Amino acid sequence: EVQLVESGGGLVQPGRSLRLSCTASGFTFGDYAMSWVRQAPGKGLEWVGFIRSKAYGGTTEYAASVKGRFTISRDDSKSIAYLQMNSLKTEDTAVYYCTRDLQPWIQLWFGYWGQGTLVTVSS
């Protein structure tokens, strides 16, 4: 069974940093691209970014709203994806979800989701 478990959320002041983790199980982690999607309180979904599998270079793409501030990385030996968030703004307050596609190698759909972790940016 595919499982994605996010951790690392919490309350952080504007301008500070936070790192989220997504621990995966139930599949060969290294074969899959991994994405992050967020949802501000009472609002809709927003794609944050994704990281390709090593077979496709392990490269990353980010939404314009977080590019230059957020970094996604992966540790295939531990089956963990990370979201490093720097220079946080109040508008980054959201539940952050880790997601995986239905199929390996590509990133087209958000087929599996974790339970999400809440990040609150406030002074």
Place this chain on the structure above:
Amino acid sequence: QSALTQPASVSGSPGQSITISCTGTSSDVGSYNLVSWYQQHPGKAPKLMIYEVSKRPSGVSNRFSGSKSGNTASLTISGLQAEDEADYYCCSYAGSSTRNWVFGGGTKLTVL
């Protein structure tokens, strides 16, 4: 403001059918057959219901169907059931490095 436009709410009675529209542009919905739909119950993570415009993942009821015409995609739910009451989001690939995927603002489905 979301990139894709959905109605804020729709409603229907048990057994009826409803359709939720999702309007984008020629840069996203109109250019790619890479539209997906997600169901989200309160306090829960979203769930993929439709991908590649009209395909259903394993385990999703065939009461859910999707289609696309031009820049507008649609999700139809037939034989409405109480458990279908949820928020529904459409999503489309948009092709640029900083705008890979765009979502709609979500539609609240109420089963009367």
